[in-house]
Amino acid sequence: MPSSPPQPTHNIPSKNQLRKPTCRLLLISMSAFLLLSLLSLALFFTLSSSHRHHLQQDPLQNTSQIRLACHSTRFPQPCESSLTLPPNPTSLQIILSAISVSSHNLKTGQSMVKSILETSKGNLNRTNAASICDEILSNSDYRINSTVDALSRGKIKDARAWMSAALCYQYDCWGALKYANDTQLVNQTMAFLDSLTQHTSNALSMMAAYDNYGNNINSWAPPKTERDGFYEKGLGGTELVFDGGFPTGLKPDVTVCKDGSGGCYKMVQEAVNAAPDNAEAGRRFVIEIKEGVYEETVRVPLAKKNVVFLGEGMGKTVITGSLNVGQPGMTTYESATVGVIGDGFMASGLTIKNTAGPDAHQAVAFRSDSDLSVIENCEFLGNQDTLYAHSLRQFYNKCQIQGNVDFIFGNSAAVFQECEILVVPRQLNPGKGETNAITAHGRTDPAQSTGLIFHNCSLNGTDDYTKYYYSNPKVHKNFLGRPWKEYSRTVYINCVMGDLISPQGWLPWSGDFALKTLFYGEYQNSGPGSNMSARVPWSSPIPGQNVYTYSVQNFIQGDQWIPTKA
Numbered sequence: 004m005p006s007s008p009p010q011p012t013h014n015i016p017s018k019n020q021l022r023k024p025t026c027r028l029l030l031i032s033m034s035a036f037l038l039l040s041l042l043s044l045a046l047f048f049t050l051s052s053s054h055r056h057h058l059q060q061d062p063l064q065n066t067s068q069i070r071l072a073c074h075s076t077r078f079p080q081p082c083e084s085s086l087t088l089p090p091n092p093t094s095l096q097i098i099l100s101a102i103s104v105s106s107h108n109l110k111t112g113q114s115m116v117k118s119i120l121e122t123s124k125g126n127l128n129r130t131n132a133a134s135i136c137d138e139i140l141s142n143s144d145y146r147i148n149s150t151v152d153a154l155s156r157g158k159i160k161d162a163r164a165w166m167s168a169a170l171c172y173q174y175d176c177w178g179a180l181k182y183a184n185d186t187q188l189v190n191q192t193m194a195f196l197d198s199l200t201q202h203t204s205n206a207l208s209m210m211a212a213y214d215n216y217g218n219n220i221n222s223w224a225p226p227k228t229e230r231d232g233f234y235e236k237g238l239g240g241t242e243l244v245f246d247g248g249f250p251t252g253l254k255p256d257v258t259v260c261k262d263g264s265g266g267c268y269k270m271v272q273e274a275v276n277a278a279p280d281n282a283e284a285g286r287r288f289v290i291e292i293k294e295g296v297y298e299e300t301v302r303v304p305l306a307k308k309n310v311v312f313l314g315e316g317m318g319k320t321v322i323t324g325s326l327n328v329g330q331p332g333m334t335t336y337e338s339a340t341v342g343v344i345g346d347g348f349m350a351s352g353l354t355i356k357n358t359a360g361p362d363a364h365q366a367v368a369f370r371s372d373s374d375l376s377v378i379e380n381c382e383f384l385g386n387q388d389t390l391y392a393h394s395l396r397q398f399y400n401k402c403q404i405q406g407n408v409d410f411i412f413g414n415s416a417a418v419f420q421e422c423e424i425l426v427v428p429r430q431l432n433p434g435k436g437e438t439n440a441i442t443a444h445g446r447t448d449p450a451q452s453t454g455l456i457f458h459n460c461s462l463n464g465t466d467d468y469t470k471y472y473y474s475n476p477k478v479h480k481n482f483l484g485r486p487w488k489e490y491s492r493t494v495y496i497n498c499v500m501g502d503l504i505s506p507q508g509w510l511p512w513s514g515d516f517a518l519k520t521l522f523y524g525e526y527q528n529s530g531p532g533s534n535m536s537a538r539v540p541w542s543s544p545i546p547g548q549n550v551y552t553y554s555v556q557n558f559i560q561g562d563q564w565i566p567t568k569a
């Protein structure tokens with residue numbers, strides 16, 4: 004994504020209409036004014052020093068506050084020209100002002116996307132791209148609103164998680180339009196989204212600075228990563244893994260079964276539709292799914308919170324589909340057999356598959372944007388892009404995940420604990436050899452609190468794959484991950500790595516893209532694939548004193564929301 008400031012555009016609501024009414028010109032005249040005032044102040048000082056208190060009330064005081072706060076962002080120029088502050092603002096007021104700039108601009112982005120939708124009838128690619136944009140920008144709006152709420156309650160970790168997601172959706176809208184950029188309006192919308200993501204990034208950077216350095220904006224600095232030697236401290240704790248997960252003893256609210264007997268729903272989606280919208284906090288809606296193969300596409304929308312899928316076991320309760328990007332107008336996002344947005348989603352005891360054919364490319368089995376989501380004893384089967392952990396905080400416990408190309412990917416903060424990760428053969432010419440990456444984390448901004456974290460997992464091939472592998476190990480290459488986006492972050496801790504993992508460990512995406520900014524960390528892994536002596540120089544051993552940055556408690560605040568085992 005280009006990060007240069009967008010050109011001024013015409014025919015669309017101009018940014019100045021939408022941002023608070025400040026602009027570069029005003030700043031210039033203000034700095035001239037500042038100079039003048041400084042001169043007169045100097046004069047004033049020589050005459051009397053008893054008026055010092057009066058100086059604190061100078062309305063220009065806030066411009067230096069703005070400059071200090073914007074210094075902690077990646078795009079200080081749009082930051083400085085967009086903030087509006089009361090005199091002597093608190094750090095929180097500054098952050099709220101940055102959020103409100105992002106929120107105002109988002110509204111424009113949303114209406115531009117609606118215009119694309121209205122003018123794209125009959126154009127499948129553009130209609131699909133704009134519909135996805137429409138959906139995810141409204142999710143972005145929802146997350147920004149929640150961020151403001153979290154800040155007012157002092158919940159800085161929630162605020163950072165939600166603003167990280169808000170930014171993820173704006174970027175993804177840009178990314179969706181990239182494949183349908185064949186009109187002036189799309190081009191203009193992309194340029195606008197580019198500036199929007201800068202404003203959102205700025206608000207997020209300030210939150211990270213506030214969290215890491217505290218209230219005093221003099222101490223704020225731009226976001227740093229582990230590659231700069233910076234590890235976030237978190238809340239402490241000395242347990243890496245978490246003794247909790249899917250709760251026991253849940254009583255089903257409804258049941259799904261194949262024959263639809265005795266009041267059962269026949270389709271999983273019908274049961275999801277029966278869940279109440281915006282149920283009160285803490286209220287779960289438990290859907291028992293009896294053994295059987297359910298061939299359907301399932302969507303759990305934003306309003307359906309705390310939905311629980313309770314299956315009868317992996318391989319017994321199976322939800323299957325075959326959507327894939329080889330189909331006209333299909334996107335990776337929409338290809339998911341099961342796609343979940345509503346927060347607090349939980350699942351246990353089921354298999355979710357995408358069985359798209361050999362030429363299918365991207366074909367997602369499970370996509371999740373559910374914050375505070377717990378998945379246990381579930382199996383995810385596919386080839387390329389099996390598990391799309393798209394955004395927000397997700398906990399996978401004792402799951403099995405199969406695939407070959409980038410099969411765990413997205414921009415979430417997801418922890419995989421005691422999971423079994425298995426490479427499957429490519430469907431075309433499986434013996435010929437191939438290059439696979441287990442993960443492709445998609446963090447676009449260093450202030451996003453996202454990453455893929457593996458604790459106590461095992462990495463191996465399926466029996467089928469292992470046969471091909473051992474018949475000619477040289478041609479079958481498997482890597483721990485590759486950087487889908489610039490700030491990709493993936494960490495393996497206490498995992499057992501089979502010999503199918505190549506000694507270099509990690510794979511570039513394209514040339515040297517992201518190699519200086521990503522963070523790929525390893526800590527006390529074992530097994531033949533874990534030998535770090537030949538690793539690429541851009542991966543890192545994690546220092547022992549920093550490993551708790553990636554605990555379930557610190558990384559996804561799991562102690563606050565994952566049910567503990569009684």
Ligand SMILES: *[C@@H]1O[C@H](CO)[C@@H](O)[C@H](O)[C@H]1NC(C)=O
Pocket residue numbers: 025062063065066086087088089090
């Ligand atoms: C600074 O505060 C004054 C009120 O004292 C306000 O009128 C002005 O717009 C603020 N300036 C900026 C750049 O926020």
Ligand SMILES: *[C@@H]1O[C@H](CO)[C@@H](O)[C@H](O)[C@H]1NC(C)=O
Pocket residue numbers: 128182332
């Ligand atoms: C739609 O997108 C597909 C895949 O990117 C492309 O092959 C096709 O030509 C596009 N169709 C139109 C009408 O642009």
Ligand SMILES: *[C@@H]1O[C@H](CO)[C@@H](O)[C@H](O)[C@H]1NC(C)=O
Pocket residue numbers: 141144145148
């Ligand atoms: C977010 O808040 C704004 C202003 O209060 C409101 O107009 C909008 O509908 C809210 N959006 C969502 C998705 O709740």
Ligand SMILES: *[C@@H]1O[C@H](CO)[C@@H](O)[C@H](O)[C@H]1NC(C)=O
Pocket residue numbers: 009010011012187190191194
């Ligand atoms: C697309 O937008 C960019 C940035 O606004 C602009 O420089 C360029 O001229 C536009 N291209 C077309 C073909 O409209």
Ligand SMILES: *[C@@H]1O[C@H](CO)[C@@H](O)[C@H](O)[C@H]1NC(C)=O
Pocket residue numbers: 181184185190193
């Ligand atoms: C969109 O397409 C226009 C015209 O082909 C091109 O000039 C512009 O660079 C494209 N925009 C992006 C962001 O790819």
Ligand SMILES: *[C@@H]1O[C@H](CO)[C@@H](O)[C@H](O)[C@H]1NC(C)=O
Pocket residue numbers: 244421459497
């Ligand atoms: C995780 O792995 C470490 C190191 O092998 C081990 O000490 C710990 O007991 C394991 N924890 C769980 C929950 O399996």
Ligand SMILES: *[C@@H]1O[C@H](CO)[C@@H](O)[C@H](O)[C@H]1NC(C)=O
Pocket residue numbers: 461462463464466469499500501502530531
């Ligand atoms: C990987 O699987 C093979 C064959 O099933 C088995 O022999 C080997 O021990 C496994 N390795 C690890 C690290 O689990």
Ligand SMILES: *[C@@H]1O[C@H](CO)[C@@H](O)[C@H](O)[C@H]1NC(C)=O
Pocket residue numbers: 534535536537
């Ligand atoms: C790691 O690999 C190197 C050679 O690449 C070898 O010399 C070393 O003994 C290996 N370490 C372990 C613990 O197997």
